[in-house]
Amino acid sequence: MLTVEMAADGETLTITLPSRLDGKIREEFLKAFRQQAKPSSHYVIDLAKTSYIDSTGLGMLMILRQHAGNDKAQVRLINCSAQIKSILTIANFQALLTVA
Amino acid sequence: MNILIADDTRTNRLILGSMLREDRHTVILAENGREAVALFEAEQPDLVIMDLVMPELDGYEAARMIKSLACHRFVPIMFLTAVSDEEGLAKCIACGGDDFLTKPYNQTILRAKIAAWKRMLDLHRTVTAQNEKLEEHHARLRQEEDVANQIRSNVLDAGCLNHIGIRYRLTPAAILGGDLILAARRPTGALHIMVGDFTGHGLSSSIGALPVADLFYQMTEQGCLLRDIVIAVNEKLRRTLPIGLFCAACFIDLAPLTRAAFVWNGGLPPVLVFNPDAGCRAHIPSRHPPLGLLSDEEFRCSFEEIALTSDDRILVYSDGLIEASNPAGELFGEERLMRCLAKRSSSDKVFDDILDALGAFTSGAILQDDLTLVDIPVDRVAAQLDHANIQETSQGEWPLEWDIQIRLGPDAIRTHDPVPDLLQLVSQIPGLYRHKERLFTVLSEILTNAIDHGLLGLDSSFKSSIEGFERYYRERDQRLTELCDGSITVHLWHIPENGGGTLTIRVEDSGPGFDHSSPAQNFSGNVTVSGRGIALIRSLCQQVTFHGKGNCIEAVFAW
Numbered sequence: 001m002l003t004v005e006m007a008a009d010g011e012t013l014t015i016t017l018p019s020r021l022d023g024k025i026r027e028e029f030l031k032a033f034r035q036q037a038k039p040s041s042h043y044v045i046d047l048a049k050t051s052y053i054d055s056t057g058l059g060m061l062m063i064l065r066q067h068a069g070n071d072k073a074q075v076r077l078i079n080c081s082a083q084i085k086s087i088l089t090i091a092n093f094q095a096l097l098t099v100a
Numbered sequence: 101m102n103i104l105i106a107d108d109t110r111t112n113r114l115i116l117g118s119m120l121r122e123d124r125h126t127v128i129l130a131e132n133g134r135e136a137v138a139l140f141e142a143e144q145p146d147l148v149i150m151d152l153v154m155p156e157l158d159g160y161e162a163a164r165m166i167k168s169l170a171c172h173r174f175v176p177i178m179f180l181t182a183v184s185d186e187e188g189l190a191k192c193i194a195c196g197g198d199d200f201l202t203k204p205y206n207q208t209i210l211r212a213k214i215a216a217w218k219r220m221l222d223l224h225r226t227v228t229a230q231n232e233k234l235e236e237h238h239a240r241l242r243q244e245e246d247v248a249n250q251i252r253s254n255v256l257d258a259g260c261l262n263h264i265g266i267r268y269r270l271t272p273a274a275i276l277g278g279d280l281i282l283a284a285r286r287p288t289g290a291l292h293i294m295v296g297d298f299t300g301h302g303l304s305s306s307i308g309a310l311p312v313a314d315l316f317y318q319m320t321e322q323g324c325l326l327r328d329i330v331i332a333v334n335e336k337l338r339r340t341l342p343i344g345l346f347c348a349a350c351f352i353d354l355a356p357l358t359r360a361a362f363v364w365n366g367g368l369p370p371v372l373v374f375n376p377d378a379g380c381r382a383h384i385p386s387r388h389p390p391l392g393l394l395s396d397e398e399f400r401c402s403f404e405e406i407a408l409t410s411d412d413r414i415l416v417y418s419d420g421l422i423e424a425s426n427p428a429g430e431l432f433g434e435e436r437l438m439r440c441l442a443k444r445s446s447s448d449k450v451f452d453d454i455l456d457a458l459g460a461f462t463s464g465a466i467l468q469d470d471l472t473l474v475d476i477p478v479d480r481v482a483a484q485l486d487h488a489n490i491q492e493t494s495q496g497e498w499p500l501e502w503d504i505q506i507r508l509g510p511d512a513i514r515t516h517d518p519v520p521d522l523l524q525l526v527s528q529i530p531g532l533y534r535h536k537e538r539l540f541t542v543l544s545e546i547l548t549n550a551i552d553h554g555l556l557g558l559d560s561s562f563k564s565s566i567e568g569f570e571r572y573y574r575e576r577d578q579r580l581t582e583l584c585d586g587s588i589t590v591h592l593w594h595i596p597e598n599g600g601g602t603l604t605i606r607v608e609d610s611g612p613g614f615d616h617s618s619p620a621q622n623f624s625g626n627v628t629v630s631g632r633g634i635a636l637i638r639s640l641c642q643q644v645t646f647h648g649k650g651n652c653i654e655a656v657f658a659w
Contacts, residue, residue, distance in 0.1 A: 003397045016397075019328070022544060024517075026573060030566070048402050049331065051537055054544040055632040062628065063566050079402055081327075083537030090639040091632055 004032040012042040017050045021057035029060050033067055043068055048079035058091050065096060076100060101218055104128045104145035106136035106162065107180070108154045116149065116180075119207060123214075133157025137165045145175065147217055152181040152192070160195045167196035174224045176217050180205060245275045245303065252276065252306055255313045259284040259320075264291065265480035267451050271420075271471045278305025279418050279470040282313055284320040287530050289356065291485055292320045292329065293476065296349040296391070297368060297418040301470045308347060308392075311336055323533040326353040330364055330391075330401045337392030346392035350416055353403065356482035361414060362403035366390050369422060369434070372415040372441070373406060374450055380441040382406060411447050412478045420471035424458060427465050432458055451475040500529065500601065503593040510583045513551060518590065519544050526603060529594055535659055538640050539603075545633045546607045546653055547588070552576060554609030554651055555586045563630035586610040597658075605641075606654045613649030 002025055003016045015032050018025060033043065043064060065073045076098040080088065088099050103125050107113045110131075117127045128143050130136035134156040140148065148166060152159035163177050179192045179200040192200045199217070201210060261268070261283040268281050278298035285291055294316055298305035312333055319329045330351050337347055348367030355361070363371055367390035370383035384404050417437075424432045440453045454473060504525065508518060522543050527533045552558045556579040562568040591606040626632065638644050643656040 001397050052540040054541050055636050
């Protein structure tokens with residue numbers, strides 16, 4: 001299950017991902033930020049429960065980046081496991097998103 | 101009632117006897133004390149009415165003997181006597197009598213007294229019967245507790261807690277405890293430890309430990325990450341425990357090679373790291389609610405990492421330790437515990453120091469709650485783990501070289517995701533488990549490629565925008581539904597090689613293939629939504645080759 005939470009200031013949208021970030025959750029994931037009236041200024045993606053990711057999952061993160069304004073995007077990936085980090089590094093995502 | 105009358109005067113016996121018969125009692129007559137004792141034994145009356153002054157054996161002596169014969173049976177003795185001095189009457193009670201009435205007696209009063217005694221006897225019988233039943237229940241409960249305790253020990257002892265150098269004290273407040281300590285080795289060599297404290301103590305809190313232990317051992321053996329185990333245990337408890345019962349717990353993942361511990365503490369007192377040079381050098385307080393409360397969505401399972409140095413010990417305790425009280429009602433408290441640690445005694449003595457201090461403090465007061473203290477000497481545990489791992493590897497109980505091939509037809513492709521099963525299979529190879537996450541990506545990527553591009557003929561180039569991404573998946577769903585022929589063959593084989601091995605993944609689809617001579621994808625500068633699949637496989641595997649017309653890919657994962 002994926003959960004979505006908006007901070008009290010209305011500026012930061014936090015999406016907590018399930019154990020897998022792949023094509024299976026694409027609809028839920030896209031819905032999480034696309035149903036907003038206007039894009040938030042900050043996005044936090046919590047991967048504490050996530051063990052696996054594939055290229056569709058990476059693609060979905062890129063969609064979020066586009067949605068959040070490409071170069072101006074403020075997207076933070078938090079609680080990444082070492083394994084997830086290594087995949088993100090391989091895909092050169094550190095250059096595109098903030099990985100913590 | 102069955103009433104024994106003892107009187108040496110015949111007239112008295114006759115008058116009293118006929119009066120009692122009139123009231124529907126059965127009457128037994130004795131002429132003196134000795135006869136009364138004999139008849140009491142033979143006839144087992146419910147009530148004895150006795151004269152005091154009799155030949156052979158007087159009333160006092162007869163009463164004494166009757167009471168001792170009656171043993172646990174309650175048979176009231178009422179003296180009916182001409183003696184009226186206080187001392188004589190008091191002696192009636194002293195020698196075992198229960199009541200007296202002086203002669204000449206009033207029939208109405210005597211009848212009233214007999215009725216009162218009957219009521220007393222009935223009450224006594226009810227209470228005795230209930231008592232027996234209660235005792236029976238109690239005995240059965242004790243027996244069941246023994247059995248439950250046995251089951252509990254069997255389940256809890258299934259791990260390696262007693263063979264890995266960990267010291268612990270687990271003192272239940274009742275026969276059955278609600279605290280538990282579990283330790284088990286992952287196939288990769290890391291150690292998983294769980295210390296739990298269920299609310300309350302006794303049977304109800306003890307029962308909760310069983311599914312937890314089972315799940316913990318099973319998942320650890322399968323090589324699951326401790327993080328996943330915490331999630332599963334929480335969910336299991338949330339589903340099984342009634343509201344109000346939950347489990348404060350701490351999980352520790354001890355990696356002997358990297359000398360690091362990952363700790364999750366939900367509801368237990370702080371986990372302490374002790375070192376003789378620094379005393380208590382770190383503590384990890386509870387940062388989560390106990391297990392069994394939060395749903396999967398709310399549950400957080402972030403672990404804290406502690407770098408370990410030599411001589412470190414990890415100490416875990418339940419609140420039963422700091423809440424143990426002395427006879428004056430004071431609590432042992434965290435401060436006394438810290439004082440034990442501040443002594444910085446040689447590492448091995450810490451455990452005993454704490455228990456000695458506790459023993460001296462409580463001086464035998466009864467425990468109000470289950471008490472648990474666990475001492476994990478990191479060096480020793482690491483050594484034991486290494487030793488056990490070496491033994492296991494040399495035994496070679498795992499199938500190291502294997503080969504498997506599966507073919508998926510349209511229905512299987514539509515309804516079944518083979519990646520988790522394949523991952524489960526390859527994770528059985530010791531050592532390869534550590535690469536599970538990477539292997540997931542590789543397998544998932546290769547299969548997605550084979551299905552999406554090979555069989556369904558989708559073009560990922562229109563995935564470049566959000567709209568395109570959605571169109572892509574709509575198209576994919578539709579083509580998948582319509583897919584009526586074609587297949588995918590997955591062939592996996594593993595060859596062991598000096599300490600590691602090579603896993604080859606070969607996937608062939610029945611599609612038309614593609615021109616694999618076109619330039620390879622890479623990541624740099626790719627800010628689009630797609631085009632990472634093949635590049636990911638190339639980065640994660642040592643070697644990737646395409647065969648035939650591009651409908652067969654072979655990836656080699658060496659480790």
